[in-house]
Amino acid sequence: MTPPKCTLCKTQQTNFPVKVYLSSYNLKLCQKHFIEWFENRVATTIEKYRMFTPHDKILVAVSGGKDSLGLWFLLSRLGYHAEGLYIDLGIPEYSSQSRTYAQNLASRIQRPLHVVDLASELASIPELRQWSRKPACSLCGTLKRYYMNRIARENAYTVLATGHNLDDEVAVLWNNVMHWNMEYLAKQYPVLPAEGPFLKKVKPLCRISEKESALYTLFHNIPYIKPECPYSTHASSLENKRILQQLEEEKPGTKITFYTGFLKNLSPLLRHPERISSPLTLCIVCGEPTTTEVCAVCQLKQKIQGDNHPPS
Numbered sequence: 001m002t003p004p005k006c007t008l009c010k011t012q013q014t015n016f017p018v019k020v021y022l023s024s025y026n027l028k029l030c031q032k033h034f035i036e037w038f039e040n041r042v043a044t045t046i047e048k049y050r051m052f053t054p055h056d057k058i059l060v061a062v063s064g065g066k067d068s069l070g071l072w073f074l075l076s077r078l079g080y081h082a083e084g085l086y087i088d089l090g091i092p093e094y095s096s097q098s099r100t101y102a103q104n105l106a107s108r109i110q111r112p113l114h115v116v117d118l119a120s121e122l123a124s125i126p127e128l129r130q131w132s133r134k135p136a137c138s139l140c141g142t143l144k145r146y147y148m149n150r151i152a153r154e155n156a157y158t159v160l161a162t163g164h165n166l167d168d169e170v171a172v173l174w175n176n177v178m179h180w181n182m183e184y185l186a187k188q189y190p191v192l193p194a195e196g197p198f199l200k201k202v203k204p205l206c207r208i209s210e211k212e213s214a215l216y217t218l219f220h221n222i223p224y225i226k227p228e229c230p231y232s233t234h235a236s237s238l239e240n241k242r243i244l245q246q247l248e249e250e251k252p253g254t255k256i257t258f259y260t261g262f263l264k265n266l267s268p269l270l271r272h273p274e275r276i277s278s279p280l281t282l283c284i285v286c287g288e289p290t291t292t293e294v295c296a297v298c299q300l301k302q303k304i305q306g307d308n309h310p311p312s
């Protein structure tokens with residue numbers, strides 16, 4: 001039996017061994033052509049949704065995982081002005097390891113990495129858990145949003161890029177449809193425009209699957225943190241991902257069709273300005289955007305500095 005040929009090698013008269021089969025697109029690709037396909041797909045997504053241009057100053061939120069590290073590497077390869085932000089949550093082992101991966105990539109691509117050390121700014125996530133009734137993940141989300149927005153504004157970045165991939169977006173979309181969360185559906189889009197004190201936010205990997213993202217970092221030898229955060233409690237999101245993966249295996253292309261169909265057909269009907277903007281004021285303590293008088297982060301700070309003991 002003759003080995004399969006790379007779909008793109010066939011048209012370009014090259015002959016490299018097939019390394020990847022992308023069933024959603026029925027493409028068999030060698031390593032070189034997979035990298036080309038991947039980078040071209042992200043570049044097209046950036047243009048299609050007008051995420052940014054070479055004139056923008058981009059801040060990439062880097063967690064130490066495959067998606068955000070691969071994204072930062074790719075943006076620097078494409079010649080964009082992209083710098084990194086790593087937020088050290090102070091979770092034993094997990095944070096120090098993921099921080100090292102982020103720092104290693106920064107020196108490899110010779111781009112600056114901002115590091116926010118949560119333990120010295122406020123308190124580590126393990127400590128903060130004692131002070132807040134919120135689940136660790138939602139607490140962490142609040143803090144990440146706060147520092148991403150703040151660092152971006154203080155350093156005059158024009159756009160904030162995150163590594164959310166197709167699987168993440170589809171799992172969220174699925175959940176929002178299942179519960180008809182109209183407000184969330186209206187906001188789910190690869191680009192959120194700048195709104196008052198909030199920076200423009202973009203998801204350049206929204207049309208890239210988890211598997212494709214993992215292959216890209218593998219082919220470029222980018223080490224990343226593999227375990228999930230030890231506090232992660234995304235049980236329902238993992239369950240949704242499992243169901244969607246089953247549908248994908250039975251009918252390849254289901255995820256990308258579902259997601260891009262939503263962006264094309266339903267999203268334009270939902271995205272009225274009054275639906276996607278929420279009433280905002282500025283925190284009277286730190287000046288960051290908030291929906292309450294004192295923002296959630298300053299409230300936490302006041303609790304901790306108030307010489308109180310954690311609620312038992």
Ligand SMILES: [Zn+2]
Pocket residue numbers: 006007008009010014016029030031032033
């Ligand atoms: Zn090829």
Ligand SMILES: [Zn+2]
Pocket residue numbers: 283284285286287288294295296297298299
């Ligand atoms: Zn505040």
